[in-house]
């Protein structure tokens with residue numbers, strides 16, 4: 001058996017590792033009819049998954065547990081953000097250029113980056129067919145691995161304590177977007193332009209840029225970088241549609257490097 005992809009020290013003995021946490025894509029598997037489609041981008045192929053994508057023997061049990069501690073924490077944070085009423089009570093909504101942005105001043109920025117990068121990194125190292133169209137360059141991928149490996153812990157207490165002391169976060173533009181209203185979204189993950197990456201999980205859209213010059217201006221304006229207060233964009237129906245269309249257009253025009 002090969003070694004764990006995260007720690008690279010222990011045997012990758014864990015079965016059924018989630019690439020994207022269950023709580024982030026569970027709406028895909030609710031018994032609605034028809035179910036959300038899973039979009040395999042590029043050739044426009046779509047299919048329906050029966051379950052959240054899982055993979056065997058990529059992590060050791062200890063590293064899987066470390067991811068779980070981070071996810072348990074963020075499942076609570078995102079439940080709050082999902083309920084706009086709770087979010088408004090807890091966070092400040094700022095209007096920037098006609099766009100509502102949630103200013104999440106009680107989320108430790110380094111913790112948010114751990115979570116965001118853990119999603120991107122796992123999507124990138126995954127061999128699951130869903131993530132075929134999503135590959136971060138090896139150098140950045142390794143930088144994220146080291147950041148995750150050094151800062152994920154076996155207990156939530158240690159995770160939170162350590163997060164307060166992190167001073168070196170890999171610096172990349174990211175943007176976290178939540179549609180204000182429930183959408184009939186898609187699940188997909190792809191490189192949509194040079195140095196530009198997107199993951200749609202039905203409830204959220206995540207953007208990641210490995211070069212500042214390639215970051216869409218709106219994502220630079222509303223997004224996150226480094227140790228600042230975390231922002232979550234609340235897209236209204238119209239913005240969400242424009243966003244989806246522009247990303248899909250870019251993606252169709254762009255050939256993923258192999």
Ligand SMILES: [Zn+2]
Nearest residue numbers: 004007060063
């Ligand atoms: Zn491991």
